[in-house]
Amino acid sequence: MHFREAQLTDIPALFDVRYSVTENVLRNRALVTVADTEDYLTRRGKGWVCEVDNRIVGFGITDLLDHSIWALFLRPEYVGHGIGKRLHRLLLDWYFAQTLETIWLSTGPGTRAEEFYRRQGWRESGRTANGEVRFEMTKEEWQNQSTRFS
Template identity: 30%
Template sequence: MHIRKATIDDAPISFAIRREAIRAQCRDHYPWQDLEIWTAGEMSGAFASRVADQFYVAVIDERVVSTGMIDLATGKIDAVFVCPEYMGRGIGRAMMAHLEDLAVHSGLLDVHLDATLNAAPFYRAIGFEGDGRVIYKSSLGVSLTCVPMIKHLRSD
């Protein structure tokens, strides 16, 4: 597996991975109706541009199997998704380590994210802190409970 900067050509597969991962992992934590709204529709041009600008992808045997993004101006991590058939193999952990390394090299002292309820235990296991709840309001019209989390980075 290797992680590389995404290109505009990675946008369709990134959108598909997002949809598959949400439907596979979030179904026991959110109403299915909300997940349907959250994952409905076609990929937008704004999403494709965001992939090209800020996403990274993990690739195994020339197949993109995971996504992740970081805004190096704010330290916000988002869109960390793994294809369901590749979950549990350390790919999400490797993606997070890569994004954190980028943050450290950019001089950031911490990173933050809003974790879905199902993902919060994963983020805690890799050093993130946070137990509060906020409501994430999607541009698609769905509101989801999330956990704001932060991780303080080593400044070696």
């Protein structure tokens, strides 16, 4: 496994990963565009990828402007190998090195992702307008989690 910062040339592979998931499926593909992804990787935040045998199998992108995790997705066959945890750590370490602002994310209720975020120490803060579970984490909470899992 090789982890590195995401590049604009990775965008087609990021979409391949995004479209491969079986939970939190992107039903309307027009909602997330190449231009959006370019913006998140260059102006709004930063992303990382995991490669196995020179193939991107997972990625994460954090949004510094909206103070959120914009994306964290793995190909289904790579779930449970520690890739999500490593990408998660890269996202949050970078984010909290930039700002003290609380970060948030949302995910579908009853999904593996919901359980993953709970295990990583995210605090549920309600529901979004479309019914997703909303989570938040402060820098202090992240530092406490990082110490616990080190």
